[in-house]
Structures are given as structure tokens and as C-alpha cells.
Amino acid sequence: MWAAIQVPEESIRPLNPRQQAIPQPGRHRRPMTAPKTQKDKASRRRRVLLSVLTVVVILGILATAGYFIKHLIDSKYFFCSRSVRFISLDLACDGTEDCSGGEDELTCVSTFAVNTTFPVRLTSVRQVLQVYSPGSGWRSVCNDDWTQQHTQTACKQLGYTHNPRSTGVPVDLLIPLLKPGPFTAVRPGSTATPTHQATLDRGACRSRSVVSLSCSDCGQTGSQDRIVGGTDAFIEDWPWQVSLQQGGQHVCGGSLVSPRWVATAAHCFTGSKKELTRWKVVSGRTYMGTLGGSSVDRIILNGDYDPSTNDYDIALMRLSSPISVGDSSRPVCLPPKALGLSAGTTMTVTGWGYLEENGKVSPSLQKASIPLIDKDKCSSPTVYGKVITSRMICAGFLGGKIDACQGDSGGPLVHFSTSKWRLVGVVSWGVGCARARRPGVYCNVEEMLNWIYTAIEKNS
Numbered sequence: 001m002w003a004a005i006q007v008p009e010e011s012i013r014p015l016n017p018r019q020q021a022i023p024q025p026g027r028h029r030r031p032m033t034a035p036k037t038q039k040d041k042a043s044r045r046r047r048v049l050l051s052v053l054t055v056v057v058i059l060g061i062l063a064t065a066g067y068f069i070k071h072l073i074d075s076k077y078f079f080c081s082r083s084v085r086f087i088s089l090d091l092a093c094d095g096t097e098d099c100s101g102g103e104d105e106l107t108c109v110s111t112f113a114v115n116t117t118f119p120v121r122l123t124s125v126r127q128v129l130q131v132y133s134p135g136s137g138w139r140s141v142c143n144d145d146w147t148q149q150h151t152q153t154a155c156k157q158l159g160y161t162h163n164p165r166s167t168g169v170p171v172d173l174l175i176p177l178l179k180p181g182p183f184t185a186v187r188p189g190s191t192a193t194p195t196h197q198a199t200l201d202r203g204a205c206r207s208r209s210v211v212s213l214s215c216s217d218c219g220q221t222g223s224q225d226r227i228v229g230g231t232d233a234f235i236e237d238w239p240w241q242v243s244l245q246q247g248g249q250h251v252c253g254g255s256l257v258s259p260r261w262v263a264t265a266a267h268c269f270t271g272s273k274k275e276l277t278r279w280k281v282v283s284g285r286t287y288m289g290t291l292g293g294s295s296v297d298r299i300i301l302n303g304d305y306d307p308s309t310n311d312y313d314i315a316l317m318r319l320s321s322p323i324s325v326g327d328s329s330r331p332v333c334l335p336p337k338a339l340g341l342s343a344g345t346t347m348t349v350t351g352w353g354y355l356e357e358n359g360k361v362s363p364s365l366q367k368a369s370i371p372l373i374d375k376d377k378c379s380s381p382t383v384y385g386k387v388i389t390s391r392m393i394c395a396g397f398l399g400g401k402i403d404a405c406q407g408d409s410g411g412p413l414v415h416f417s418t419s420k421w422r423l424v425g426v427v428s429w430g431v432g433c434a435r436a437r438r439p440g441v442y443c444n445v446e447e448m449l450n451w452i453y454t455a456i457e458k459n460s
């Protein structure tokens with residue numbers, strides 16, 4: 001880079017003496033004056049151009065150096081701006097105030113535990129609306145007197161307002177769990193009140209049908225599986241997949257569950273990873289890049305998360321501003337309660353994680369189709385034994401060979417049914433990767449719905 005500047009600077013110097021040389025008498029004498037001033041101007045212009053170029057290059061070099069130095073410092077230290085000093089990154093968000101004024105404890109992950117029941121949910125593959133009250137428990141909502149305004153209100157409670165729709169599902173077509181009731185119906189004219197407060201118990205539905213809700217255009221993709229039998233994936237087919245990065249490094253995967261919320265694993269936020277401003281959420285990329293990315297203004301870990309057992313391994317990240325939904329970035333659906341997936345059902349796991357145990361992260365998004373493993377099978381002594389809780393599901397092959405791996409954590413395990421993709425699991429743990437009898441273990445999203453809905457509602 002330096003040579004490029006020095007050569008022209010030297011080559012310009014001999015030009016000046018030549019211009020000052022005494023004009024030779026001859027037939028070129030008259031026209032000489034005009035070219036001389038032109039040459040003068042040209043050389044001056046060249047000199048100005050070169051100085052500008054030199055300044056630009058030097059500034060560029062300084063900026064690059066500054067960038068790398070900042071990066072290096074940022075990866076190890078937290079800067080207390082008020083007391084103007086650096087503290088070790090491990091001291092930020094450790095629960096004690098190390099900067100004066102406690103700036104190091106201001107923008108940190110938080111934990112949230114629920115001991116209440118979120119009063120609205122969707123149940124079974126038909127997404128039947130149910131409401132909860134402490135006295136009567138869960139009741140399916142009859143389609144009687146149900147209006148579009150009720151749909152709007154119920155969807156808002158569930159955290160979605162994009163294109164809400166409702167249909168009636170005949171009670172006769174419900175799964176055995178739901179068919180006998182109990183039922184409830186809205187009081188006419190109660191549209192604006194929260195749905196669970198607007199209902200009265202019913203022995204049966206007058207309309208003989210219940211409300212089925214679709215609150216968002218979640219889980220839709222452009223095209224499916226453009227590479228048959230391959231493992232390379234395109235973000236347009238898995239547009240909820242995001243890369244969670246710190247200091248430009250991919251740390252974990254995650255899934256957009258709405259334009260502003262990302263579901264991921266709680267174990268992604270251990271040690272020095274608790275400080276919010278260091279995180280970037282990169283969406284819409286097949287090839288993992290570091291450019292762009294959304295900043296994060298809240299990270300909520302499940303309060304019951306236990307790092308020693310990986311139980312309740314789920315967290316939510318709130319983006320500082322919602323992503324703009326398009327073909328390469330859009331949310332996945334949360335599963336309804338009692339989706340009823342049976343062992344052997346094919347699911348897809350995606351991510352940029354290691355391509356082999358002790359390997360490296362993949363530059364391009366990968367996908368793998370894996371079957372759901374029976375709970376008893378996964379808890380058998382030859383597989384994982386007693387460590388599998390009801391907050392976990394196992395997926396993969398007992399013969400090994402195909403699995404998620406390091407770096408896929410927090411990413412999606414999805415299932416396609418009734419024309420939408422649903423987030424069934426969150427990549428959590430495994431012993432090694434793709435080993436025989438050591439399948440991947442995922443956080444069971446269906447068991448976390450109450451926590452997810454409550455956390456999102458309390459932070460919206």
C-alpha cells in the first residue's frame with residue numbers, strides 16, 4: 001500500500017524541472033506557452049489528488065487498526081464510561097457493581113420464572129383456542145357469537161397481530177382429548193376485554209364448533225429443499241434461523257418467533273456472555289456474515305434453567321427493533337399444546353454448527369432431517385438414562401452419523417404440518433456429536449409455551 005503512494009510522488013518530481021527548462025527556439029516556440037500552463041495545472045491537480053489519496057489511505061489504515069484494537073479490547077474488557085476505566089469482562093453482569101455507578105450491571109441478561117398459568121393457548125394441530133381460569137381449568141372456546149374483533153383480541157394476547165384469522169372446527173372432528181369439553185363461549189358484546197375474562201362456561205357449543213385461530217403468517221417459506229439429499233440449506237427455506245454473535249463470532253443459533261423475539265438456549269449466556277450490548281442477531285443469511293445484525297435490548301433466561309442438568313434450557317432475546325419480514329427473514333410458528341407428534345416423525349434441525357465433533361463452524365447453513373425419538377427409548381440405560389426430563393425431547397438416529405453439534409445450540413428443530421413450520425425443539429445438548437446411542441437433546445418447546453407467552457407479554 002505504501003509503495004503505491006511513494007512511486008507516483010517520486011515520479012511527479014522530475015516533471016517540475018522539465019517545465020522550468022528554457023524553451024528551445026524553433027517551430028514549436030509559439031504553441032509552447034499553452035501546453036506549459038496546461039501541464040502546470042495537470043501536475044498541480046495530480047499533486048492535490050495524491051495528497052488527498054495519501055490522507056485517505058492513512059485514515060483508512062488508522063481506522064482499520066483502531067477497529068482491530070477496539071475489537072481486541074472489547075473481547076476482554078468492559079469500559080466504565082463514567083469512571084473512565086476498564087474492568088475485566090467477567091466482572092460485567094456478575095451481580096456486583098464494579099464500575100462506579102454500577103454501569104457494569106445495567107445491561108445484562110435477566111431471568112424470569114413463572115408460577116402462573118398464561119390464560120390463553122392454542123391446542124392440537126387444529127389450533128383450538130382454549131382459555132384458563134383457576135376455577136374451571138382449560139376450556140375450549142365455542143364458535144358461538146365469536147367475532148373478528150374477538151380474534152384480534154385473542155391474537156394480541158398471544159403476542160401476534162399480523163393477519164389474524166379464525167375458523168370454526170366441528171367438535172366432532174376434535175382429538176379425543178378435546179372432544180368431551182369442557183367448553184366456554186364469549187359473552188356477546190365483550191370484544192375488547194381479554195378473552196379469558198369474556199367467557200361463560202357452556203355444557204356444549206350451540207354452534208357445534210369451536211374456534212381455531214391463526215394469528216400470524218408464521219412458518220411459511222419460499223421454496224422447500226432445493227438441494228435433494230444434500231445438507232446445504234438456503235435461508236429462504238428456514239427464514240427464522242438467526243445467528244447470535246458476539247464480537248463478530250457466531251456463538252449460537254436462534255429462531256425468530258415474531259419480528260421482535262428470538263427463541264434460543266439459556267446455556268448460550270454463560271460466563272462473559274451476559275452483557276446485552278455485545279450481542280448481535282444476524283438474520284436473513286445463508287452464508288454467515290458479521291455485517292449488519294440487530295442489537296438486543298433484553299435477554300430473558302428461563303428462571304428454572306439448571307446449568308448442571310440443562311433442564312429448562314430456553315431463553316428469549318428481544319431485538320431493539322423488529323426485523324423487516326421478507327423472504328429471508330420471517331418467524332416460525334410456536335407449536336400448539338398437545339401437537340401430539342409421535343416417535344419417528346421427521347423433523348429438521350438447521351444451523352451453522354460444527355460439521356463434525358471437534359470441528360469448525362460451517363460458513364453456510366446446514367440442515368438435517370432427523371426423526372423424533374421415543375421418550376422411553378431416550379431415557380433407557382443404554383441411551384441417556386434418567387437425565388432426560390419432560391422439558392427435553394430427543395431427536396436423531398441411535399446409530400449416530402447425523403446430528404446437531406457445537407454451535408447449533410439455541411437453533412431450531414422444526415416440524416412441518418398443516419402447511420406451516422413449527423418450532424418443536426431448541427438445540428440444547430448431546431454427548432459428543434452424531435455418536436451412536438447419543439442423539440441430540442432439545443428443549444421441549446411445547447412444555448415452555450406458558451413461559452414463552454408470559455415472558456413476551458410481560459416485556460411488550
Ligand code: ARG
Nearest residue numbers: 404406407408409429430440
Ligand atoms: N451445546 C451445544 C452448543 O452449545 C450443542 C449441542 C448439541 N449436540 C448434539 N450432539 N446434538 O452448541
